[in-house]
Amino acid sequence: DADVTQTPRNRITKTGKRIMLECSQTKGHDRMYWYRQDPGLGLQLIYYSFDVKDINKGEISDGYSVSRQAQAKFSLSLESAIPNQTALYFCATSDPPKRDRGVSEQFFGPGTRLTVL
Amino acid sequence: GQQLNQSPQSMFIQEGEDVSMNCTSSSIFNTWLWYKQDPGEGPVLLIALYKAGELTSNGRLTAQFGITRKDSFLNISASIPSDVGIYFCAGRRFPSNTGKLIFGQGTTLQVKP
Numbered sequence: 001d002a003d004v005t006q007t008p009r010n011r012i013t014k015t016g017k018r019i020m021l022e023c024s025q026t027k028g029h030d031r032m033y034w035y036r037q038d039p040g041l042g043l044q045l046i047y048y049s050f051d052v053k054d055i056n057k058g059e060i061s062d063g064y065s066v067s068r069q070a071q072a073k074f075s076l077s078l079e080s081a082i083p084n085q086t087a088l089y090f091c092a093t094s095d096p097p098k099r100d101r102g103v104s105e106q107f108f109g110p111g112t113r114l115t116v117l
Numbered sequence: 118g119q120q121l122n123q124s125p126q127s128m129f130i131q132e133g134e135d136v137s138m139n140c141t142s143s144s145i146f147n148t149w150l151w152y153k154q155d156p157g158e159g160p161v162l163l164i165a166l167y168k169a170g171e172l173t174s175n176g177r178l179t180a181q182f183g184i185t186r187k188d189s190f191l192n193i194s195a196s197i198p199s200d201v202g203i204y205f206c207a208g209r210r211f212p213s214n215t216g217k218l219i220f221g222q223g224t225t226l227q228v229k230p
Contacts, residue, residue: 040126042123042223043160043205044220058217092159103209103218105150106218108161110158110159111157
């Protein structure tokens, strides 16, 4: 079974609709992230959470919100979807970095392809 | 916005050829990571670099942390068809008190058998 799962894998919706993307992990990691991938732009951080009571904005948080329901669950919501939010969305998890390391490896889910018409 | 410039954007090579790609920044980074994304999947970590000048290999892959701390390189030797995918560099800027990563735009690699 996959360690980081995302649902749905594909979603087509209309402008103005509310959409929720879900992420679950069985890795026991405290840290979870939501990224957006657009062709030619790489991965851009939307929101991240370092534990259940911690939520932080990333580079491109406008138009998005998140909820950390439990250590294992981190959901991303688009309150009113617009066409330029059409993209591939990835959830990732990680442990805190070791003392002599600035970061630790992030493990990615398989992605959700969202199309907003 | 983007703070890492990754090049080339895409490569189309013959099986057996060596591949080189790089990532540069105007800022100093204290960690460099290289990920590969297969079609329809999420990125998977290939190599992590933590010290300037560090050279690390993973099979046919070799990555280096540039001595200026503003760049990193990934080489793939004797490419094979399963090397196809998108390769991303990612780094942690210095100074930083968070574990946030900044990603490059990606290099799309296609290998002709």
